[in-house]
Amino acid sequence: MNPFYKTLKQVSIFTQAGFPKLESLSDQLINLQESGVDFIEIGIPFSDPMADGPVIQHTSSIALENGMTLDLLFRQLTKVRDQITVPLVLMGYLNPVLQFGLGNFLGKCQELNIASLILPDLSYELYSARYAKVFQAYDVPLTFLITPATDDERVKKIATACRESFVYLVGQTSITGNGYLIDEAKQARYRELKALCGKTPLFLGFGIDSPQKRDQGFQECDGVIIGTAYLKSLAEGTSETFLENTIGLPTLIPPQKHR
Amino acid sequence: MKTVSYLETDTLGFYGDFGGAYVPELLRENVENLDRAFRSYCFTESFERDFTSLLNDYVGRPTPLYLAKRFSEKFGCPVYFKREDLCHTGAHKINNTIGQILLAKHMGKTDIVAETGAGQHGVATATVCALMGLNCIVYMGEKDIERQAPNVQRMKMLGAKVVPATSGSKTLKDATNEAIRHWINHTDAYYLIGSVVGPHPYPEMVAYFQSVISKEIGDQLIAKTGNRNPTKVIACVGGGSNAAGAFYHYYDQPEVELIAVEAAGLGIHSGKSAATSVLGSPGVLHGSFTLLMQDLGGQVIEPHSISAGLDYPGIGPLHAHTISTGRTKSFAVTDEEALEAALECSRLEGIIPALESAHALAVLHQIALTPNDCVIINLSGRGDKDMNTYQSEIQLQTDES
Numbered sequence: 298m299n300p301f302y303k304t305l306k307q308v309s310i311f312t313q314a315g316f317p318k319l320e321s322l323s324d325q326l327i328n329l330q331e332s333g334v335d336f337i338e339i340g341i342p343f344s345d346p347m348a349d350g351p352v353i354q355h356t357s358s359i360a361l362e363n364g365m366t367l368d369l370l371f372r373q374l375t376k377v378r379d380q381i382t383v384p385l386v387l388m389g390y391l392n393p394v395l396q397f398g399l400g401n402f403l404g405k406c407q408e409l410n411i412a413s414l415i416l417p418d419l420s421y422e423l424y425s426a427r428y429a430k431v432f433q434a435y436d437v438p439l440t441f442l443i444t445p446a447t448d449d450e451r452v453k454k455i456a457t458a459c460r461e462s463f464v465y466l467v468g469q470t471s472i473t474g475n476g477y478l479i480d481e482a483k484q485a486r487y488r489e490l491k492a493l494c495g496k497t498p499l500f501l502g503f504g505i506d507s508p509q510k511r512d513q514g515f516q517e518c519d520g521v522i523i524g525t526a527y528l529k530s531l532a533e534g535t536s537e538t539f540l541e542n543t544i545g546l547p548t549l550i551p552p553q554k555h556r
Numbered sequence: 557m558k559t560v561s562y563l564e565t566d567t568l569g570f571y572g573d574f575g576g577a578y579v580p581e582l583l584r585e586n587v588e589n590l591d592r593a594f595r596s597y598c599f600t601e602s603f604e605r606d607f608t609s610l611l612n613d614y615v616g617r618p619t620p621l622y623l624a625k626r627f628s629e630k631f632g633c634p635v636y637f638k639r640e641d642l643c644h645t646g647a648h649k650i651n652n653t654i655g656q657i658l659l660a661k662h663m664g665k666t667d668i669v670a671e672t673g674a675g676q677h678g679v680a681t682a683t684v685c686a687l688m689g690l691n692c693i694v695y696m697g698e699k700d701i702e703r704q705a706p707n708v709q710r711m712k713m714l715g716a717k718v719v720p721a722t723s724g725s726k727t728l729k730d731a732t733n734e735a736i737r738h739w740i741n742h743t744d745a746y747y748l749i750g751s752v753v754g755p756h757p758y759p760e761m762v763a764y765f766q767s768v769i770s771k772e773i774g775d776q777l778i779a780k781t782g783n784r785n786p787t788k789v790i791a792c793v794g795g796g797s798n799a800a801g802a803f804y805h806y807y808d809q810p811e812v813e814l815i816a817v818e819a820a821g822l823g824i825h826s827g828k829s830a831a832t833s834v835l836g837s838p839g840v841l842h843g844s845f846t847l848l849m850q851d852l853g854g855q856v857i858e859p860h861s862i863s864a865g866l867d868y869p870g871i872g873p874l875h876a877h878t879i880s881t882g883r884t885k886s887f888a889v890t891d892e893e894a895l896e897a898a899l900e901c902s903r904l905e906g907i908i909p910a911l912e913s914a915h916a917l918a919v920l921h922q923i924a925l926t927p928n929d930c931v932i933i934n935l936s937g938r939g940d941k942d943m944n945t946y947q948s949e950i951q952l953q954t955d956e957s
Contacts, residue, residue, distance in 0.1 A: 343854075343855065344724065344855040344856045345724065345729060345730075345733055345841060345842070345856050346733075347580075347733050347736045347737060347740075347842070347843075348580045348582060348737070348740060349737075350737075351723070354723050354724075358723075358724065361855060366853045367853065367854075368853075390840070391578060391840045392839045392840045392841065392848075392850070392854040392856075393853055393854035393855065394854070395838075395839060395840065395854065396837075396839060396850065396852065396853060396854030397853075397854065417580040417581070418578045418579060418580055418840060418843070419578065420577065420578070420579065420580075420581070420584065422568060423568065423576055423577075423578065426568055427568075427576075441581065442580060442581040442582070443581055444581055444582055446585050446743075447581060447584070447585075467581065467582060470582050470740065470741075470743050471582070471740060471741045472582075472737050472740050472741060475741065
């Protein structure tokens with residue numbers, strides 16, 4: 298059963314392990330769950346986050362300065378795991394994962410019941426040719442990114458590969474945190490992509506920074522993923538209000554039945 | 557049975573275990589378009605003609621292969637310098653930027669983005685952009701902007717916009733991150749990478765454009781000695797573009813020894829070094845799987861070298877492959893040894909080399925040479941840009957002695 302498959306529209310929050318404080322993760326997970334998020338992405342910090350904007354670059358480097366490592370992240374997760382019921386996703390660049398040892402990493406993820414992994418610099422092609430066997434041995438499903446420019450055939454292949462998790466739609470080709478406009482042309486493409494994904498859920502992210510954007514995301518996709526805007530509110534000490542506004546309030550567009 | 561060439565990549569862009577295109581989906585289309593354009597255009601007669609004509613008439617190629625007589629006497633065998641320092645803009649970097657700017661024009665691009673460390677690649681990029689009338693943005697680490705003021709001025713005079721990279725360690729690797737981010741945000745821009753690093757097809761492409769160096773060495777050496785092959789080719793390696801160019805036509809000639817010289821900084825194990833092939837381990841940075849300087853957690857370590865062109869935390873995947881298979885031997889030279897070699901070259905040959913090239917020269921003191929040897933040193937750049945460092949460092953040493 299795919300844990301990301303729901304009939305209602307979903308909101309996911311991306312947070313950074315080790316930010317703002319080394320030990321922040323547990324409290325954040327509990328807090329995010331209580332505020333009503335549907336699933337949580339946990340960012341693994343990396344020294345050279347090439348697809349990230351200034352906010353996540355900053356949170357990532359603070360996390361590293363604080364001393365966050367994958368080893369510590371897994372230990373923190375182990376302690377809090379039985380209090381978390383929403384699906385957990387790990388997201389990070391490939392290098393720290395490879396140094397931890399791909400097998401070790403996947404073994405830990407399996408042990409901790411991680412629902413999916415997002416490794417943005419691991420392309421679908423490299424995964425298929427070089428890494429798929431290891432992932433399948435540990436049965437941890439991967440989530441791949443697509444953009445509006447991803448061609449239709451590739452979207453279908455990716456959606457099939459992600460059938461036990463979801464497809465992550467980067468709404469506009471840009472680094473994280475560039476709050477792009479969602480116009481009709483974009484919505485039309487999102488609609489096509491949603492159809493191409495078939496039964497695999499499709500979530501929109503990389504630029505969702507307001508309840509309005511969230512609602513626009515709800516129009517065609519199964520939900521939205523919010524990272525930069527949440528981390529910014531966390532840094533500014535306004536995360537509670539942010540979460541209330543983003544998750545708590547009823548949506549402007551009534552939830553549609555899952556197609 | 558046909559032996560696989562060291563230069564051959566598989567369909568995913570791997571040289572043996574190293575290479576590939578580890579890029580997020582956001583860059584997939586860019587990388588694929590680049591690969592298609594490179595393969596369909598850069599092996600045509602029309603490209604060859606334009607490339608060669610610019611290299612000859614604008615860059616000043618072929619660069620001389622100079623028999624360094626006093627060096628030869630000192631080391632007891634013929635030592636030749638391949639004079640890339642005589643290229644327009646002062647280093648081999650422009651061979652690559654000429655090739656890539658022709659490709660960019662062919663692809664209909666008008667905006668060029670590049671990264672630079674010491675500023676040599678930035679200057680070479682700004683130069684060809686001015687030549688072609690294209691817009692040029694160069695990302696440069698904030699620290700490097702301070703350290704390399706003359707090159708910043710040159711880029712600006714050539715019409716380029718120099719943008720400080722303020723993230724991370726504020727040096728070359730961060731400038732590269734920023735250039736990649738710019739490319740993600742502006743998919744219609746052309747990313748003109750400066751070394752044999754980055755996602756496939758960049759390493760292959762940059763090595764190909766730099767291969768003019770070893771092609772000329774072969775032609776010049778046969779004219780001078782009757783033999784196309786030297787016994788040793790020596791080049792310094794930061795990312796490794798001048799080495800890839802100097803080694804290119806010799807990779808599959810096993811009798812030619814290939815020697816890559818890395819920067820040992822204050823000493824290989826001093827914690828202030830850039831000797832990637834010794835200190836590095838396999839990992840992914842800037843889009844390829846290669847040898848990297850990293851900590852146990854997979855975070856990239858900021859390297860150190862007195863030479864700004866060598867303090868990159870990785871090496872190109874072609875070098876990672878040929879070093880790990882034993883085809884290329886790697887040596888490491890300290891800051892101090894490089895300074896001594898720069899002085900030695902200045903005093904014996906009347907050539908002030910770039911600090912990078914001084915590392916290649918210094919290795920002559922580390923290797924065993926016999927009268928039967930014939931050594932080529934790729935003198936990748938001239939020392940003008942390093943005069944500040946030479947002035948402060950060499951002065952200091954004279955005062956001490």
